[in-house]
Amino acid sequence: xxxxxxxxxxxxxxxxxxxxxxxxxxxxxxxxxxxxxxxxxxxxxxxxxxxxxxxxxxxxxxxxxxxxxxxxxxxxxxxxxxxxxxxxxxxxxxxxxxxxxxxxxxxxxxxxxxx
Amino acid sequence: xxxxxxxxxxxxxxxxxxxxxxxxxxxxxxxxxxxxxxxxxxxxxxxxxxxxxxxxxxxxxxxxxxxxxxxxxxxxxxxxxxxxxxxxxxxxxxxxxxxxxxxxxxxxxxx
Numbered sequence: 103x104x105x106x107x108x109x110x111x112x113x114x115x116x117x118x119x120x121x122x123x124x125x126x127x128x129x130x131x132x133x134x135x136x137x138x139x140x141x142x143x144x145x146x147x148x149x150x151x152x153x154x155x156x157x158x159x160x161x162x163x164x165x166x167x168x169x170x171x172x173x174x175x176x177x178x179x180x181x182x183x184x185x186x187x188x189x190x191x192x193x194x195x196x197x198x199x200x201x202x203x204x205x206x207x208x209x210x211x212x213x214x215x216x217x
Numbered sequence: 218x219x220x221x222x223x224x225x226x227x228x229x230x231x232x233x234x235x236x237x238x239x240x241x242x243x244x245x246x247x248x249x250x251x252x253x254x255x256x257x258x259x260x261x262x263x264x265x266x267x268x269x270x271x272x273x274x275x276x277x278x279x280x281x282x283x284x285x286x287x288x289x290x291x292x293x294x295x296x297x298x299x300x301x302x303x304x305x306x307x308x309x310x311x312x313x314x315x316x317x318x319x320x321x322x323x324x325x326x327x328x
Contacts, residue, residue: 133315147315
């Protein structure tokens with residue numbers, strides 16, 4: 103099992119460029135998430151998908167769009183990158199059910215710099 | 218989601234036991250308490266989870282008092298490799314309630 107994989111690992115963009123961050127999980131998890139983490143800060147939720155076919159905004163959705171392509175894949179798109187979007191982006195997935203709580207698995211992150 | 222409060226940072230010497238307390242006064246009946254650890258340049262990873270009383274695994278112990286308004290993560294005999302940020306999260310964790318991370322507690326272990 104690869105767990106949660108993210109591509110690319112590093113990316114440098116110029117202001118106004120667009121790009122898509124890819125995320126895939128092989129654990130058959132229902133829920134997937136995108137977070138960003140700025141230096142010295144905690145993680146902030148951008149978007150999440152509770153199940154295939156659904157997506158919802160998190161704390162900081164402005165400037166981003168997402169696609170839950172299938173159960174395995176959840177992509178994050180920056181349509182017009184801005185320097186304020188320089189950050190480390192983490193994708194995560196979690197098994198969810200009707201009761202209890204389940205641990206969340208994180209990918210290795212994508213380090214994005216916008217100049 | 219229940220709001221959590223934890224210290225911003227802590228220092229400890231190697232070999233000591235470290236206790237990090239998290240306050241969650243408005244925890245709901247069905248909420249679980251979960252702790253994550255994050256090393257520099259890595260994503261967070263699950264450490265331990267509990268609902269009430271005490272939970273222990275190979276990494277840590279989690280103490281939860283009867284009123285569940287706080288919890289304490291205990292790391293026995295820390296080493297330099299335990300230097301990380303530790304996050305306390307509270308919630309039902311169903312698909313419609315995503316995990317929300319605060320700023321966590323930055324633990325520095327000193328030789």
